[in-house]
Amino acid sequence: xxxxxxxxxxxxxxxxxxxxxxxxxxxxxxxxxxxxxxxxxxxxxxxxxxxxxxxxxxxxxxxxxxxxxxxxxxxxxxxxxxxxxxxxxxxxxxxxxxxxxxxxxxxxxxxxxxxxxxxxxxxxxxxxxxxxxxxxxxxxxxxxxxxxxxxxxxxxxxxxxxxxxxxxxxxxxxxxxxxxxxxxxxxxxxxxxxxxxxxxxxxxxxxxxxxxxxxxxxxxxxxxxxxxxxxxxxxxxxxxxxxxxxxxxxxxxxxxxxxxxxxxxxxxxxxxxxxxxxxxxxxxxxxxxxxxxxxxxxxxxxxxxxxxxxxxxxxxxxxxxxxxxxxxxxxxxxxxxxxxxxxxxxxxxxxxxxxxxxxxxxxxxxxxxxxxxxxxxxxxxxxxxxxxxxxxxxxxxxxxxxxxxxxxxxxxxxxxxxxxxxxxxxxxxxxxxxxxxxxxxxxxxxxxxxxxxxxxxxxxxxxxxxxxxxxxxxxxxxxxxxxxxxxxxxxxxxxxxxxxxxxxxxxxxxxxxxxxxxxxxxxxxxxxxxxxxxxxxxxxxxxxxxxxxxxxxxxxxxxxxxxxxxxxxxxxxxxxxxxxxxxxx
Ligand code: AMP
Numbered sequence: 001x002x003x004x005x006x007x008x009x010x011x012x013x014x015x016x017x018x019x020x021x022x023x024x025x026x027x028x029x030x031x032x033x034x035x036x037x038x039x040x041x042x043x044x045x046x047x048x049x050x051x052x053x054x055x056x057x058x059x060x061x062x063x064x065x066x067x068x069x070x071x072x073x074x075x076x077x078x079x080x081x082x083x084x085x086x087x088x089x090x091x092x093x094x095x096x097x098x099x100x101x102x103x104x105x106x107x108x109x110x111x112x113x114x115x116x117x118x119x120x121x122x123x124x125x126x127x128x129x130x131x132x133x134x135x136x137x138x139x140x141x142x143x144x145x146x147x148x149x150x151x152x153x154x155x156x157x158x159x160x161x162x163x164x165x166x167x168x169x170x171x172x173x174x175x176x177x178x179x180x181x182x183x184x185x186x187x188x189x190x191x192x193x194x195x196x197x198x199x200x201x202x203x204x205x206x207x208x209x210x211x212x213x214x215x216x217x218x219x220x221x222x223x224x225x226x227x228x229x230x231x232x233x234x235x236x237x238x239x240x241x242x243x244x245x246x247x248x249x250x251x252x253x254x255x256x257x258x259x260x261x262x263x264x265x266x267x268x269x270x271x272x273x274x275x276x277x278x279x280x281x282x283x284x285x286x287x288x289x290x291x292x293x294x295x296x297x298x299x300x301x302x303x304x305x306x307x308x309x310x311x312x313x314x315x316x317x318x319x320x321x322x323x324x325x326x327x328x329x330x331x332x333x334x335x336x337x338x339x340x341x342x343x344x345x346x347x348x349x350x351x352x353x354x355x356x357x358x359x360x361x362x363x364x365x366x367x368x369x370x371x372x373x374x375x376x377x378x379x380x381x382x383x384x385x386x387x388x389x390x391x392x393x394x395x396x397x398x399x400x401x402x403x404x405x406x407x408x409x410x411x412x413x414x415x416x417x418x419x420x421x422x423x424x425x426x427x428x429x430x431x432x433x434x435x436x437x438x439x440x441x442x443x444x445x446x447x448x449x450x451x452x453x454x455x456x457x458x459x460x461x462x463x464x465x466x467x468x469x470x471x472x473x474x475x476x477x478x479x480x481x482x483x484x485x486x487x488x489x490x491x492x493x494x495x496x497x498x499x500x501x502x503x504x505x506x507x508x509x510x511x512x513x514x515x516x517x518x519x520x521x522x523x524x525x526x527x528x529x530x531x532x533x534x535x536x537x538x539x540x541x542x543x544x545x546x547x548x549x550x551x552x553x554x555x556x557x558x559x560x561x562x563x564x565x566x567x568x569x570x571x572x573x574x575x576x577x578x579x580x581x582x583x584x585x
Contacts, residue, residue, distance in 0.1 A: 005363055006044075009097050010094075013040060013044070041108075044104040059115070059366070061098060065119070073115050075114070075370070080116060091203075115366040117366070123194040126195060130197075147199075148199075149200070155177045159177055161354045171192045176286065178297050183209050184198075184278075186207065190289050208274040211238065211242045215277070275311035303353060303356075310328055313328070380509065381565055386560070386562075388549075389428075389549075390438060400484070401426060402483060419442065424439075425438060427482075429480075430461045431461040432460060434460070435452075450478055450494070462493060467497060468499070477492075498547065501537050502544050516535075517536065518581040519580040520534050520567065521567050522556045522564045531546075567581075568580060
């Protein structure tokens, strides 16, 4: 299964198509210069044209701000879109771009689920002490002013990776994860949960970033606003500060490091302030968590700059972190080998460099969200109808058994719309014995089909194949006896394959299609049973119902009014996995 992961900025759209079986990106790219005559809609169209040969089963959208509303990834519907719109005041630069991508992708890929994955969701349960700004509580509440945190997808992903590398459960570890890229934040991941993080109500707080200032005295903001005006102050703090503002050399650390090597003092100061700020947060979070079990560095800078890693991790022996210079120089994590330790063998607290993979993490959220939604929806029980032996007749055989031009008369309707049990009955004659009084179902069909159970077959002395309804070619012979005549059929006797009738709407509901095979569990009775190889049959005229024969019903001790549930693979974290059974090609 492949998911498209979309990350929309105001002027660019980054995408990856991820194959969930391998976790690999089948395609990836970045479409830039949106807004200059090219819209997000054009960009999505371009992606889908490039990916025309790939089947996309779902789309994950990175959404920067989910406010208080979103604790986890969600399936996108109109209500979710409205809720993301309500978060625009909290992220005026990001959420409108994210929404533009969502709208464009939903319009152009309407048949697949779209899932919003929020940067803020991982931090949503931050304790009050770390999420609260010490300002007038009433004013804060009115404007939703609190710390939300960002980069949650990356912090969560690298935490998982680090725990796996250390061979310890995440819920036993206190981690400090440092996402150091063009945007940068630190997170205290305490026993699997974010308990503090350096970005706040907006991504402007905390570390020194490529172009953002990070922490500044609020008095500075006021002064800038007074002196330059609000818009210019906003521009300065977001776009002209950080490494770029300090160095005067742009936001790429590689250029700044090169200049620092050449003795450029502005570049040296930029690196020094950057590293100092990260160290300050590491110390702070070790204190707030009452200790630390590992420090993780990630993001473009964390993964690539050995100089900054050294500046950050040196002289932390008091925390148990002993940097290994050689390991640090050699560390080059890749997506294939994403974790490298940069501390000595005996360092009590390891420092790890981890290659982040936010797209894969988003794709995993898409999978879990789709499965989770299916789990909730799939709770819709499937009524089970027990089919006693019966037969369908064609015109010619009807004439032979009941007289020329005779018609079936309705005895009572049966559950599938338009079908009925007829007054007419037929005797079945096999090589060993006979079964009399077998009910005919109407209306007439193009071919005769006699459906019996395995027990009936033993009685009759025939060996009928298990067949889907309608597939009588090459099935077993049987003799039919009616009031007006006897007909020997060379084929037509089957043991019906268990199946579920459903409407296209039901199929969509369960995430199934015609000819899929599923497993259905019958529980709560004296003989719980899981039926495998259950064929899914989808048609507008059907009604949701599973059909089994009397042998099958007896095996599960079922009676009228029974119902079953689709069976899913177990999956970690309490979320249900994929449906069990085989999917049709
Ligand atoms: P990200 O936002 O995570 O993609 O990180 C981008 C930033 O990582 C770039 O702007 C650079 O500052 C930094 N970066 C990438 N590669 C290197 C490298 N080899 N050495 C130093 N910095 C790097």
